[in-house]
Amino acid sequence: MTAIKAIHSLIFLVLQTSICYLVYKGLRGETDRKAVAVTAVVGAECVIYAGNRFRCPLTALAEDLGAESGSVTDIFLPKWLAANVSRIYCPLFVLALFLHGRNLRRRAS
Numbered sequence: 252m253t254a255i256k257a258i259h260s261l262i263f264l265v266l267q268t269s270i271c272y273l274v275y276k277g278l279r280g281e282t283d284r285k286a287v288a289v290t291a292v293v294g295a296e297c298v299i300y301a302g303n304r305f306r307c308p309l310t311a312l313a314e315d316l317g318a319e320s321g322s323v324t325d326i327f328l329p330k331w332l333a334a335n336v337s338r339i340y341c342p343l344f345v346l347a348l349f350l351h352g353r354n355l356r357r358r359a360s
Contacts, residue, residue: 277350
């Protein structure tokens with residue numbers, strides 16, 4: 252279970268750092284190829300999560316390895332953050348998409 256928690260924590264770190272990066276770059280008006288690539292990575296994670304019925308794909312792995320609930324929300328984060336990840340970062344990702352869309356519209360005009 253420790254390995255799953257570590258992997259999940261690493262994935263969390265990469266994705267949430269990516270979202271924060273996108274918001275930062277969007278606020279600065281810097282929409283570039285790197286921002287597009289990061290958006291693709293975060294978007295792919297969203298599609299995977301939604302395609303798995305809004306259940307982390309690592310949950311089934313945790314259950315297969317003997318976890319009672321299969322929950323991996325006990326990743327190496329404060330419990331309140333782990334339990335509210337989607338409520339915090341989904342609006343930030345939507346904000347980032349809005350900001351970059353605004354930047355692209357400004358660039359086109």
